[in-house]
Amino acid sequence: MKKVGVAILGLGVVGGGTYQILTEHREFYRKTQDVDIVVESVLEINRERALALGVPEEKIASNIAEVISNPDVNIVVEVIGGIGVAREFVLAALNAGKTVVTSNKELFCKYSHELERAAKRQNVGLYFEASCVGGVPIIRTLLDGVQANHITSMMGIINGTTNYILTKMSADGVGYEEVVKEAQRLGYAEADPTADVEGYDAAYKLSILSSLAFHTKVPFAKVYREGITGIAKEDISYGKEFGYVLKLLAIGKNSEKGIEVRVHPTFIKKEHPLASVNDSFNAVYLTGDAVDDVMLYGRGAGALPTGSAIVSDIIYASTHSENKYSTFKNNASAEKDVKFVQDFESAYYIRLTVEDRPGVLAKLSSVFGKYGISIVEMIQKSAGEDGKVPLILITHTTKELSIRNAVNKINALDGVGQVDSVIRVVS
Amino acid sequence: MKKVGVAILGLGVVGGGTYQILTEHREFYRKTQDVDIVVESVLEINRERALALGVPEEKIASNIAEVISNPDVNIVVEVIGGIGVAREFVLAALNAGKTVVTSNKELFCKYSHELERAAKRQNVGLYFEASCVGGVPIIRTLLDGVQANHITSMMGIINGTTNYILTKMSADGVGYEEVVKEAQRLGYAEADPTADVEGYDAAYKLSILSSLAFHTKVPFAKVYREGITGIAKEDISYGKEFGYVLKLLAIGKNSEKGIEVRVHPTFIKKEHPLASVNDSFNAVYLTGDAVDDVMLYGRGAGALPTGSAIVSDIIYASTHSENKYSTFKNNASAEKDVKFVQDFESAYYIRLTVEDRPGVLAKLSSVFGKYGISIVEMIQKSAGEDGKVPLILITHTTKELSIRNAVNKINALDGVGQVDSVIRVVS
Numbered sequence: 007m008k009k010v011g012v013a014i015l016g017l018g019v020v021g022g023g024t025y026q027i028l029t030e031h032r033e034f035y036r037k038t039q040d041v042d043i044v045v046e047s048v049l050e051i052n053r054e055r056a057l058a059l060g061v062p063e064e065k066i067a068s069n070i071a072e073v074i075s076n077p078d079v080n081i082v083v084e085v086i087g088g089i090g091v092a093r094e095f096v097l098a099a100l101n102a103g104k105t106v107v108t109s110n111k112e113l114f115c116k117y118s119h120e121l122e123r124a125a126k127r128q129n130v131g132l133y134f135e136a137s138c139v140g141g142v143p144i145i146r147t148l149l150d151g152v153q154a155n156h157i158t159s160m161m162g163i164i165n166g167t168t169n170y171i172l173t174k175m176s177a178d179g180v181g182y183e184e185v186v187k188e189a190q191r192l193g194y195a196e197a198d199p200t201a202d203v204e205g206y207d208a209a210y211k212l213s214i215l216s217s218l219a220f221h222t223k224v225p226f227a228k229v230y231r232e233g234i235t236g237i238a239k240e241d242i243s244y245g246k247e248f249g250y251v252l253k254l255l256a257i258g259k260n261s262e263k264g265i266e267v268r269v270h271p272t273f274i275k276k277e278h279p280l281a282s283v284n285d286s287f288n289a290v291y292l293t294g295d296a297v298d299d300v301m302l303y304g305r306g307a308g309a310l311p312t313g314s315a316i317v318s319d320i321i322y323a324s325t326h327s328e329n330k331y332s333t334f335k336n337n338a339s340a341e342k343d344v345k346f347v348q349d350f351e352s353a354y355y356i357r358l359t360v361e362d363r364p365g366v367l368a369k370l371s372s373v374f375g376k377y378g379i380s381i382v383e384m385i386q387k388s389a390g391e392d393g394k395v396p397l398i399l400i401t402h403t404t405k406e407l408s409i410r411n412a413v414n415k416i417n418a419l420d421g422v423g424q425v426d427s428v429i430r431v432v433s
Numbered sequence: 434m435k436k437v438g439v440a441i442l443g444l445g446v447v448g449g450g451t452y453q454i455l456t457e458h459r460e461f462y463r464k465t466q467d468v469d470i471v472v473e474s475v476l477e478i479n480r481e482r483a484l485a486l487g488v489p490e491e492k493i494a495s496n497i498a499e500v501i502s503n504p505d506v507n508i509v510v511e512v513i514g515g516i517g518v519a520r521e522f523v524l525a526a527l528n529a530g531k532t533v534v535t536s537n538k539e540l541f542c543k544y545s546h547e548l549e550r551a552a553k554r555q556n557v558g559l560y561f562e563a564s565c566v567g568g569v570p571i572i573r574t575l576l577d578g579v580q581a582n583h584i585t586s587m588m589g590i591i592n593g594t595t596n597y598i599l600t601k602m603s604a605d606g607v608g609y610e611e612v613v614k615e616a617q618r619l620g621y622a623e624a625d626p627t628a629d630v631e632g633y634d635a636a637y638k639l640s641i642l643s644s645l646a647f648h649t650k651v652p653f654a655k656v657y658r659e660g661i662t663g664i665a666k667e668d669i670s671y672g673k674e675f676g677y678v679l680k681l682l683a684i685g686k687n688s689e690k691g692i693e694v695r696v697h698p699t700f701i702k703k704e705h706p707l708a709s710v711n712d713s714f715n716a717v718y719l720t721g722d723a724v725d726d727v728m729l730y731g732r733g734a735g736a737l738p739t740g741s742a743i744v745s746d747i748i749y750a751s752t753h754s755e756n757k758y759s760t761f762k763n764n765a766s767a768e769k770d771v772k773f774v775q776d777f778e779s780a781y782y783i784r785l786t787v788e789d790r791p792g793v794l795a796k797l798s799s800v801f802g803k804y805g806i807s808i809v810e811m812i813q814k815s816a817g818e819d820g821k822v823p824l825i826l827i828t829h830t831t832k833e834l835s836i837r838n839a840v841n842k843i844n845a846l847d848g849v850g851q852v853d854s855v856i857r858v859v860s
Contacts, residue, residue, distance in 0.1 A: 027581060027723050034583065038648045141724035143578025150577060151570025154454060154744035156461065221465045279730060282709055296454050297568035297741035300731035303706060304724065314724035317581035326755055 007036060010324045011046035011078040013067070013104075015095055016086035017056050020109050020136070021048075023309030024083060024316045025059055031317070041324045043317075046078045049095075070095050074102035081131075081320055084108040093117055100124040100132065105330070107319040109136035109312055115210040115226050118217070122331050131330035133319035138211040139164050139288045141311030142304040143318065148218040149329070155294025157219040160258040161432070164211045166286035166306045167202035168234050168254040170194045172242075172271075173284045176252065181239045194286060204233035205269040208256045215290070216258035216267050224258070228346050230268035237271055241357060241427050244398045245273050247385060250355070250431065251281040264345030273355050273431040353382070353433035354401045354409050358416070360423030362389045369422050373415050374401075377408040394423065403433055434463060437751045438473035438505040440494070440531075442522055443513040444483050447536050447563070448475075450736030451510060451743045452486055458744070468751045470744075473505045476522075497522050501529035508558075508747055511535040520544055527551040527559065532757070534746040536563035536739055542637040542653050545644070549758050558757035560746035565638040566591055566715045568738030569731040570745065575645040576756070582721025584646040587685040588859070591638045593713035593733045594629035595661050595681040597621045599669075599698075600711045603679065608666045621713060631660035632696040635683045642717070643685035643694050651685070655773050657695035664698055668784060668854050671825045672700050674812060677782070677858065678708040684859075691772030700782050700858040780809070780860035781828045781836050785843070787850030789816045796849050800842050801828075804835040821850065830860055 012028065014021050028045050036042050049067045050056045056066050067073045073082065082099035084106060086092040092113050099106050101124055108114060114121070114134045125132040135145045139162070148157075163169050167189065174185045186203070189195035201207050209229040216224040234254055242252050250273035259266040274281050279301050283289040288306030293299050305311035323330070360366050374381065380402045387396040401409070413425045439455065441448050455472050463469050476494045477483045483493050494500045500509065509526035511533060513519040519540050526533050528551055535541060541548070541561045552559040562572045566589070575584075590596050594616065601612045613630070616622035628634050636656040643651040661681050669679050677700035686693040701708050706728050710716040715733030720726050732738035750757070787793050801808065807829045814823040828836070840852045 023723075031581065031583075035581075039580065141579075141721075142727060143574050146578045147570050147574065150749055151573045151745060152568075152741065153466065153748055154458065154462075154741045156458075277709075279709065282704075282706065294568075294741065296450075296737040296744070298732050298735070298738055300569060300729070302727070302729055304727035308725070310723040311725055314579065314581045314721065317723070318578060321580055322577055326753060328753055328755075 007040055007042050008324065009042045009044065010080050010320070011044055011076075012081045012083060012320060013047040013049065013073045013076070013079045014045060014083045014085065015049045015070070015073070016084070017048055017050040017052070017059060017061075018085065019309045020312045020316070021050070021083070021085040022059055023313030024085065025061065027310065027313045027317050028320075029060070035321065039321050039325060041321065043320060043324065047073050047076055049073050070098055074099050074104060079104060081105045081107060081323055083316055083320070084110055085316070086110070087112070089113050089116060096121060097124055100128055100130060103128050103130055105131035105133070105323050107133045107136070107316055107323065109134075109316060111137040111207065111210040111214060115213045119223065125331040131323045133323055134214070135319045136312050136315035138214055139290060139302075140304065140306040140308060141314040142288060142290070142302050142306065143315070144215065144290050144302050145218060146318070147302060148215065152292060152294050152297055152300060155296045156260070157292055157294050158260055159293040160216060160219050160290060161280060162212070162215070162256045162290040163253050163280060163283050163288050164256050164290065164306060165202055165205070165208040165254060166288060167195050167199065168208070169283065169288065170286045171203070172234065172237070172252055172254065175237070175239055176242050179239060179243060182235065182237055203235055205231045205254065208254060208269045212256040212258060212267055212269055216265065219258060219292070220260045220265055222265070222344050224265060224267055228267055230270070232270035234271050236427070238427060241355070241429060244357060244385065245355060245429070248273075248355070248383060248400055249276050250274060251276050252429070253280060255280070255432070264347045266347035266350045268350065271429055273429055275432070278432070349405050349407045351403050351405055353403050353431040355427070355429040355431050356399050356401065356413070356425060357427040358397045358423055358425050359394045360397050361421055362393050362395045366422055369419060370416065373412050373419070377412040379404050379408055379412055400431060434467060434469050435751065436469045436471065437507050437747070438471055439508045439510060439747060440474040440476065440500045440503065440506045441472060441510045441512065442476045442497070442500070443511070444475055444477040444479070444486060444488075445512065446736045447739045447743070448477070448510070448512040449486055450740030451512065452488065454737065454740045454744050456487070462748065466748050466752060468748065470747060470751065474500050474503055476500050497525055501526050501531060506531060508532045508534060508750055510743055510747070511537055512743070513537070514539070516540050516543060523548060524551055527555055527557060530555045530557055532558035532560070532750050534560045534563070534743055534750065536561075536743060538564040538634065538637040538641060542640045546650065552758040558750045560750055561641070562746045563739050563742035565641055566717060566729075567731065567733040567735060568741040569715060569717070569729050569733065570742070571642065571717050571729050572645060573745070574729060575642065579719060579721050579724050579727060582723045583687070584719055584721050585687055586720040587642060587646050587717060588707060589639070589642065589683040589717040590680050590707060590710050590715050591683050591717065591733060592629055592632070592635040592681060593715060594622045594626065595635070596710065596715070597713045598630070599661060599664070599679055599681065602664070602666055603669050606666060606670060609662065609664055630662055632658045632681065635681060635696045639683040639685060639694055639696055643692065646685060646719070647687045647692055649692070649771050651692060651694055655694055657697070659697035661698050663854070665854060668782070668856060671784060671812065672782060672856070675782070675810060675827060676703050677701060678703050679856070680707060682707070682859070691774045693774035693777045695777065698856055700856055702859070705859070776832050776834045778830050778832055780830050780858040782854070782856040782858050783826050783828065783840075783852060784854040785824045785850055785852050786821045787824050788848055789820050789822045793849055796846060797843065800839050800846070804839040806831050806835055806839055827858060
């Protein structure tokens with residue numbers, strides 16, 4: 007039976023989960039996968055933590071050199087995170103001829119070219135299933151499950167923290183600030199939640215997933231990104247009146263016009279399968295030219311779900327000798343010629359506060375008309391004590407730039423009112 | 434670039450879709466997969482159909498010998514269906530050293546051992562992604578996506594015809610017979626719908642999927658099977674009152690007690706992700722000990738979705754040299770020792786028609802008590818003109834045998850009434 011030695015760099019949440027899965031399932035993998043996977047080394051500054059997890063003292067390495075010079079180590083798992091030592095250690099491991107399995111979305115998003123070059127040079131593997139959507143095998147699916155298709159569209163709820171926050175805001179009718187505090191208390195949001203709530207985390211993942219789906223590197227810088235910090239609870243409840251649920255969606259599209267990648271709060275119809283993906287669950291909804299719609303749903307984070315993805319990669323690396331660094335073919339040459347769509351199209355939800363007097367609606371209509379924006383639905387609420395009237399409307403599919411121009415124009419008009427929110431709608 | 438020659442046996446719906454995908458995407462696969470896949474031969478009795486699809490005359494074979502003796506053919510796609518010539522042709526192809534890709538669930542369910550032996554003997558591949566759940570890559574996911582897990586449970590909506598019928602009955606409040614006729618008219622149900630509505634199709638697929646999930650051959654004969662022909666529209670609407678949606682679920686469980694596999698109409702809570710899988714869509718909901726819950730959703734049938742699965746297998750076969758017939762390891766020896774659970778446990782929905790007089794409820798309660806059945810919820814409707822009262826109840830988790838005994842007992846009692854329906858509930 008083939009024996010495979012694994013080293014784990016970092017025994018945090020995911021590293022600990024990976025260690026646990028590998029040790030508890032060793033006999034299971036011997037039986038079902040015909041491979042004997044053994045943790046030969048761990049690198050963890052907090053020795054106590056390693057010992058508490060049951061790592062034998064002699065397997066705790068003191069530095070990266072010790073790990074990568076260990077001839078019993080075939081596969082190095084990087085679960086440190088960030089782009090500092092993680093990048094350095096991953097390159098060192100690849101250069102030492104070790105296959106690397108990583109959960110590091112920022113690293114893979116920003117440095118995949120460099121890492122792949124190193125892997126190819128040494129003819130070793132580079133796997134990253136755990137970098138996107140936790141335990142959900144979305145990367146394996148893109149590579150080996152729907153690879154017969156031109157993927158034309160991808161929509162994902164790929165950040166658990168923001169989905170938890172939006173689900174709570176929607177269910178309890180409370181504001182953003184209040185929910186974030188609760189999420190932090192429960193451990194669902196970090197003390198500094200910026201990476202999640204501003205959409206960076208989702209954008210890293212979208213860059214990786216759309217690169218695979220569209221067969222060309224989609225750089226992080228090309229991802230339009232807008233977070234959820236500006237979402238008012240009123241928008242969520244007005245959206246409900248139109249039959250919409252608010253989600254932070256990562257959207258990728260590939261058409262003759264080019265590739266379009268964006269992360270932003272989005273209203274989707276409550277009947278859409280993504281609308282009932284709640285709490286910290288994640289899902290990716292793909293459309294291919296042959297397979298039509300496919301959705302994968304599951305836990306986007308957590309020690310064991312993410313550990314499941316890492317161990318899946320370890321088993322794959324141990325039982326397959328090809329497709330070791332297959333992110334996308336022809337990438338270096340293709341990237342230069344890729345066209346990206348900046349002025350994308352969408353339907354829009356627009357909330358305004360307008361003056362309660364004759365002629366206001368006519369002025370608004372004239373601005374929308376000028377920019378070619380037509381309205382599908384509109385709700386006017388009764389005036390508040392200040393005499394201002396909330397007006398909510400949904401547009402037909404329109405160019406983003408037209409909406410921005412119209413909004414600027416309306417805000418600049420005297421005696422009309424102001425635009426409070428603009429939220430894109432999946433029509 | 435590697436060149437791969439494909440033969441397609443049968444140009445029906447799926448064969449036609451496969452031919453179309455392969456020819457239209459040839460350049461795409463050259464670019465993205467670094468492989469040149471060419472249809473070298475087709476076997477189709479209806480020559481006109483082949484010509485109409487654009488197959489060049491010289492590529493239409495006259496018999497199977499011509500196909501398997503063609504040195505340009507590396508992969509044979511079987512999309513004939515059934516276990517007659519399909520079995521004969523697949524074995525002939527394997528024995529001639531061709532890799533086989535099949536969409537044939539009945540064949541693979543009933544003869545996988547025989548086919549695998551032939552594949553192993555010749556060291557060729559045997560792939561069957563298209564046999565289960567159309568374009569949804571559930572088999573690839575079980576083999577390469579969640580293989581790090583002990584899969585403890587699997588619940589699937591894996592037959593599109595019955596899901597279409599139940600969705601319609603639920604949405605329109607009409608009876609089974611009426612919906613089946615409409616489904617036949619629309620082409621969603623066969624003229625003889627037995628294989629679908631009696632659960633055979635779902636049972637074949639469950640046998641295949643649970644064999645992979647549980648790493649041991651689960652024979653078709655072990656699958657408990659009950660169709661949807663006995664479902665009354667009243668049951669669907671009473672179920673709604675309890676918050677349930679009715680689905681034909683394929684359920685597989687693996688625990689210390691053994692393996693449990695069953696296909697039957699099932700009530701699930703309307704909040705469950707499977708409850709909103711409607712019309713002809715399919716989904717499989719898996720639970721693993723590390724990954725927790727994962728769901729895959731998509732089109733379970735159709736020319737292009739099923740063709741997508743077939744071409745996915747062709748590409749996989751062309752780009753991977755290992756794991757060619759990897760259904761499950763150790764199968765021959767393991768199968769003998771597998772324990773199957775016959776007397777499974779479930780919650781139950783029971784609809785009775787009882788006499789409208791004192792003492793009836795006491796008698797019922799005494800029977801349920803005798804068999805250790807306790808009731809979670811009950812709805813009593815007002816009496817009809819015949820003086821009979823509909824009584825609907827949901828039980829706690831109970832053994833199947835206890836329910837059957839209790840039902841027989843109640844039906845045998847004088848002056849109580851009768852049990853009209855018993856439907857299992859996922860609690």
